[in-house]
Amino acid sequence: MLGPRGPGRHRRASVLSRIISSTANERLKRLRRLRKRRDRDDAGVFLIEGYREVKRAFEAGVAIEEVYVSPALFLGQNEPALIAALGAPTHEVAPEPFASVATRDRPDGLLAVARQFDTSLSADRLDVASGPALILVAEGAERPGNLGSMIRTAAGAGVTAVIAAEPQTDVFAPEVVRASVGTLFAQPVAVASSAETLAFLRAHAVGVVTASPAGEQDYWDVDLAASVAVVVGSEQHGVTPLWLDQADVVVRIPMAGVDSVNVAAAAAVLLFDAVRQRAARPQA
Amino acid sequence: MLGPRGPGRHRRASVLSRIISSTANERLKRLRRLRKRRDRDDAGVFLIEGYREVKRAFEAGVAIEEVYVSPALFLGQNEPALIAALGAPTHEVAPEPFASVATRDRPDGLLAVARQFDTSLSADRLDVASGPALILVAEGAERPGNLGSMIRTAAGAGVTAVIAAEPQTDVFAPEVVRASVGTLFAQPVAVASSAETLAFLRAHAVGVVTASPAGEQDYWDVDLAASVAVVVGSEQHGVTPLWLDQADVVVRIPMAGVDSVNVAAAAAVLLFDAVRQRAARPQA
Numbered sequence: 001m002l003g004p005r006g007p008g009r010h011r012r013a014s015v016l017s018r019i020i021s022s023t024a025n026e027r028l029k030r031l032r033r034l035r036k037r038r039d040r041d042d043a044g045v046f047l048i049e050g051y052r053e054v055k056r057a058f059e060a061g062v063a064i065e066e067v068y069v070s071p072a073l074f075l076g077q078n079e080p081a082l083i084a085a086l087g088a089p090t091h092e093v094a095p096e097p098f099a100s101v102a103t104r105d106r107p108d109g110l111l112a113v114a115r116q117f118d119t120s121l122s123a124d125r126l127d128v129a130s131g132p133a134l135i136l137v138a139e140g141a142e143r144p145g146n147l148g149s150m151i152r153t154a155a156g157a158g159v160t161a162v163i164a165a166e167p168q169t170d171v172f173a174p175e176v177v178r179a180s181v182g183t184l185f186a187q188p189v190a191v192a193s194s195a196e197t198l199a200f201l202r203a204h205a206v207g208v209v210t211a212s213p214a215g216e217q218d219y220w221d222v223d224l225a226a227s228v229a230v231v232v233g234s235e236q237h238g239v240t241p242l243w244l245d246q247a248d249v250v251v252r253i254p255m256a257g258v259d260s261v262n263v264a265a266a267a268a269v270l271l272f273d274a275v276r277q278r279a280a281r282p283q284a
Numbered sequence: 285m286l287g288p289r290g291p292g293r294h295r296r297a298s299v300l301s302r303i304i305s306s307t308a309n310e311r312l313k314r315l316r317r318l319r320k321r322r323d324r325d326d327a328g329v330f331l332i333e334g335y336r337e338v339k340r341a342f343e344a345g346v347a348i349e350e351v352y353v354s355p356a357l358f359l360g361q362n363e364p365a366l367i368a369a370l371g372a373p374t375h376e377v378a379p380e381p382f383a384s385v386a387t388r389d390r391p392d393g394l395l396a397v398a399r400q401f402d403t404s405l406s407a408d409r410l411d412v413a414s415g416p417a418l419i420l421v422a423e424g425a426e427r428p429g430n431l432g433s434m435i436r437t438a439a440g441a442g443v444t445a446v447i448a449a450e451p452q453t454d455v456f457a458p459e460v461v462r463a464s465v466g467t468l469f470a471q472p473v474a475v476a477s478s479a480e481t482l483a484f485l486r487a488h489a490v491g492v493v494t495a496s497p498a499g500e501q502d503y504w505d506v507d508l509a510a511s512v513a514v515v516v517g518s519e520q521h522g523v524t525p526l527w528l529d530q531a532d533v534v535v536r537i538p539m540a541g542v543d544s545v546n547v548a549a550a551a552a553v554l555l556f557d558a559v560r561q562r563a564a565r566p567q568a
Contacts (some may be wrong), residue, residue: 158540256442268549269556
């Protein structure tokens with residue numbers, strides 16, 4: 001739609017001239033449909049909302065197919081440069097109809113349609129060989145916000161990869177992208193069955209450290225500086241028996257008794273204890 | 285409305301006979317209004333949704349004024365016994381209108397109206413003297429879900445108290461109750477200004493450990509087994525300068541570089557490192 005691509009990839013992108021001013025616009029209707037997993041999967045695309053998120057996607061090489069912008073909603077000065085760098089067909093939308101396609105309370109005027117990328121579980125994508133691996137396995141994640149938050153925490157902890165095992169949400173849900181603040185694009189994220197995940201870990205000699213209230217060892221007493229996968233289960237049911245039976249060690253997070261913590265908080269505690277242990281015992 | 289209270293506090297509560305079958309019912313309209321802070325504060329009440337949450341409120345002595353039930357939505361067997369124990373006027377609601385007052389996707393048929401309780405910052409409520417205190421100070425919390433998650437994590441870590449300093453949400457928001465899974469009721473939670481909070485900590489000789497990307501010490505190198513308050517800031521802006529200037533120590537959570545973690549994840553990492561340190565160096 002922009003005509004032949006010239007060498008000026010970083011030229012200012014053409015903003016298509018007609019401003020979309022109605023929520024009933026067919027393009028906006030399509031964007032709203034893409035909130036549903038089925039429509040996302042049928043089209044092979046997903047939504048990325050927000051400046052930080054779109055920027056991270058661009059930096060990671062995610063294929064951006066279209067951009068929707070509402071300049072009156074921009075929060076900073078850098079949006080035009082990012083939009084130009086994206087080099088994708090760009091549609092301007094008036095603030096009110098833009099809000100109808102935004103999923104956040106205070107939209108920042110930037111929404112991209114991107115191609116879904118490879119989330120297969122392969123050693124090509126997940127480089128587990130180049131040092132002691134630290135992998136987060138999130139099994140049966142129910143809430144996209146929790147999965148996104150875990151992906152963000154994992155990025156902060158510098159994991160080798162995140163594996164979503166049998167998630168009840170898909171990683172391309174808008175809430176996952178949002179809660180991850182775009183770190184979904186900044187590290188390898190794979191989706192697989194629990195059995196495939198276990199086989200992959202075994203094949204690459206990655207230890208399995210399962211978190212469960214049934215654990216008999218406190219997490220800080222376990223070596224998390226070795227090549228390990230930390231496995232957390234669903235908010236409601238915890239991990240499936242596979243991960244209890246096949247774990248090298250089942251650890252608990254000792255509680256003062258009132259409650260188990262949220263699964264994203266549990267993942268944060270375990271991953272950053274691995275960071276702490278690795279800092280204390282640096283590898284050669 | 286139930287007539288004089290007899291000795292049978294644990295008798296089966298009278299369920300008022302007329303089942304509410306319309307979403308336009310005036311009582312249900314009032315419940316929906318109570319989602320708004322202003323209406324909550326005007327009435328001095330708040331909403332508690334869900335079996336676990338109502339149970340924790342009851343066990344903690346929170347004053348329950350009214351109960352709304354939709355038995356077709358109950359997930360377990362214990363709801364009638366809990367409802368009876370509450371001894372409050374109880375209204376039965378058909379599933380569809382119940383869903384109109386519920387704030388969760390899958391309502392479990394139990395919703396209570398409770399009296400707001402004391403959240404003042406006082407040594408009477410916050411027992412900081414009976415051992416090395418561990419206090420979570422959450423300054424400027426923006427999202428009720430984050431605040432609720434931090435309260436839950438704090439309960440898991442067995443803190444002395446949670447102080448919400450200048451929150452941008454109120455602790456009686458339905459999303460706080462929900463994300464806390466009712467642990468809001470299980471520990472002292474106070475709301476105060478940052479200046480009042482700092483004065484309180486100083487008056488009780490509680491050390492101030494502020495978390496910030498500007499910190500020069502890794503959190504694990506700081507003594508969190510002493511009497512300390514861990515201070516985290518808002519998701520967007522971090523802590524205010526007061527907490528950087530007045531801190532006994534400013535700590536960072538070392539990042540692999542991609543992002544700062546979500547504030548609730550940061551609180552979990554810090555509080556559970558305090559748990560770890562205290563387990564390693566138990567007090568006499």
